[in-house]
Amino acid sequence: MSFVNLSLLLGGVLVSAPIILHLAMRQRPKTMVFPAVQFLRQRRESNSTRLRLRHWLLLFLRCLAIAAVVVALARPQVASARVGDWVTLGGLSAVTLALAGVAVFAAATRRSKAIVYGFAGGAAAAALAGIVLLASALGASSGVAIGDRQAPGAAVLVFDTAPRMQYRNNNQTRLEAARDTALWLLRQFPFDSQVAVLEARPQPPVFSLDLAAAKKAIERLAPTGVPRPLTEVLIDAIELAKTSELKRREVFVFTDLSQAAWPSDDVAAVRRALSEAEDVALYVIDVGAEQPMNVGLGPLSLSGQTLTKNSPLQVDADVFSLGMSGERTVELLLEESDASRPTIRDGQLLLPTAHPRGREIVTVAPGEATRVSFQIQGLELGVHHGVVRLTGQDGLPADDERHFTIDVRQAWPVLVVKPRGGTARFLVEAIAPYELRQTGQASFECHTIEPADLLNQELTNFAAVCLLDPGPLTPDVWQRLHEYCTAGGSLGVFLG
Numbered sequence: 001m002s003f004v005n006l007s008l009l010l011g012g013v014l015v016s017a018p019i020i021l022h023l024a025m026r027q028r029p030k031t032m033v034f035p036a037v038q039f040l041r042q043r044r045e046s047n048s049t050r051l052r053l054r055h056w057l058l059l060f061l062r063c064l065a066i067a068a069v070v071v072a073l074a075r076p077q078v079a080s081a082r083v084g085d086w087v088t089l090g091g092l093s094a095v096t097l098a099l100a101g102v103a104v105f106a107a108a109t110r111r112s113k114a115i116v117y118g119f120a121g122g123a124a125a126a127a128l129a130g131i132v133l134l135a136s137a138l139g140a141s142s143g144v145a146i147g148d149r150q151a152p153g154a155a156v157l158v159f160d161t162a163p164r165m166q167y168r169n170n171n172q173t174r175l176e177a178a179r180d181t182a183l184w185l186l187r188q189f190p191f192d193s194q195v196a197v198l199e200a201r202p203q204p205p206v207f208s209l210d211l212a213a214a215k216k217a218i219e220r221l222a223p224t225g226v227p228r229p230l231t232e233v234l235i236d237a238i239e240l241a242k243t244s245e246l247k248r249r250e251v252f253v254f255t256d257l258s259q260a261a262w263p264s265d266d267v268a269a270v271r272r273a274l275s276e277a278e279d280v281a282l283y284v285i286d287v288g289a290e291q292p293m294n295v296g297l298g299p300l301s302l303s304g305q306t307l308t309k310n311s312p313l314q315v316d317a318d319v320f321s322l323g324m325s326g327e328r329t330v331e332l333l334l335e336e337s338d339a340s341r342p343t344i345r346d347g348q349l350l351l352p353t354a355h356p357r358g359r360e361i362v363t364v365a366p367g368e369a370t371r372v373s374f375q376i377q378g379l380e381l382g383v384h385h386g387v388v389r390l391t392g393q394d395g396l397p398a399d400d401e402r403h404f405t406i407d408v409r410q411a412w413p414v415l416v417v418k419p420r421g422g423t424a425r426f427l428v429e430a431i432a433p434y435e436l437r438q439t440g441q442a443s444f445e446c447h448t449i450e451p452a453d454l455l456n457q458e459l460t461n462f463a464a465v466c467l468l469d470p471g472p473l474t475p476d477v478w479q480r481l482h483e484y485c486t487a488g489g490s491l492g493v494f495l496g
């Protein structure tokens with residue numbers, strides 16, 4: 001096939017003209033906004049904004065939970081004097097986060113700008129105050145990162161070794177519980193730390209040579225019969241910690257928190273010592289039992305520690321109860337006179353044989369004290385040792401016994417020098433009544449003479465000399481009286 005005028009075929013392009021006109025002139029759809037659709041669209045945008053806000057809040061809470069776990073595992077610690085600053089800093093941080101959260105919520109929900117700017121400004125002010133307080137706290141710190149366990153420090157371990165620390169609960173005494181806790185704590189210290197072990201026993205406050213020496217000192221801890229006040233030991237510990245050149249200084253107190261260990265007057269002295277040592281951190285570790293139960297004896301009351309022959313001995317004691325009620329038996333025993341005892345054999349203390357001289361049954365109630373009394377007659381001359389004992393068992397055996405010692409001797413000889421023609425009856429009756437003299441229970445044995453017989457008496461045979469309304473005495477008499485008093489005798493002069 002062939003065309004005469006091939007170039008005219010290009011006119012076929014004009015076929016596109018009607019197509020373009022068709023597309024250009026077709027009717028287009030009109031946009032119509034229905035009120036219900038507009039409400040749904042606004043609702044969707046509001047829900048989307050609220051959902052995004054919840055997602056951000058959930059993300060913040062998750063991050064905060066992880067940060068809290070990290071801080072808890074890091075175990076931060078601060079100086080005792082700076083605890084208030086860190087608590088205030090925590091409160092400012094919480095206020096800052098709360099105000100910032102409200103500002104973000106107000107901005108997301110398109111509240112007024114005044115509300116948004118108000119809460120944002122409050123958050124900024126709280127944050128600025130927190131930054132200033134943080135800088136102050138860090139500037140006053142010892143220079144050791146908070147909770148830095150790897151930094152060597154000076155630690156003083158104070159142990160309450162009073163007899164009450166022998167209270168047994170869950171098959172463990174309070175002192176054993178303190179020892180176990182201290183040994184665990186000792187393993188947490190870096191090897192080059194300084195550690196001192198102080199207890200209620202009198203000892204110089206010094207640091208141990210190394211951790212091994214401190215461990216041995218802890219393992220050797222034992223109850224102290226006559227302990228020093230715990231507050232006094234604590235003040236020594238604070239002063240010792242201040243002498244360390246290490247920047248981290250800590251004092252740990254292991255006690256059962258009994259009220260007897262913390263007298264109010266002595267606690268004030270501890271506060272003053274802490275205020276003067278702001279870089280020393282104090283930790284009190286409670287090793288006491290939550291609900292102690294015990295029955296014990298209070299201090300004994302004796303009618304006298306020195307008695308004359310045939311005089312009765314009265315012993316009074318208070319039985320107190322803590323968390324227990326019922327009947328308990330109290331008995332009094334006197335030891336035999338045995339020159340070979342007490343002695344220690346095979347590591348055990350052997351005491352003389354004791355015989356019961358009295359027994360009483362008392363009813364005890366929690367928080368109350370019951371008095372029990374014993375009276376003993378016919379004690380021989382000499383020194384006697386005895387004990388008042390509670391029978392039965394409880395958590396603290398240390399207060400179930402109270403020991404006492406008395407001395408029974410002849411009546412004290414007293415020389416009474418009466419004036420010539422006078423009488424000494426009233427003085428003699430005052431210090432040695434007739435009824436007691438007849439029964440042999442008088443504490444004094446009086447010998448009455450006149451001044452003229454004074455030079456013929458051996459004054460050293462008398463415990464005291466009484467001059468009743470004396471007249472002028474010769475220099476020899478005064479010299480003898482002077483020598484008698486110088487040797488330890490007692491002289492009484494009664495005028496009128």
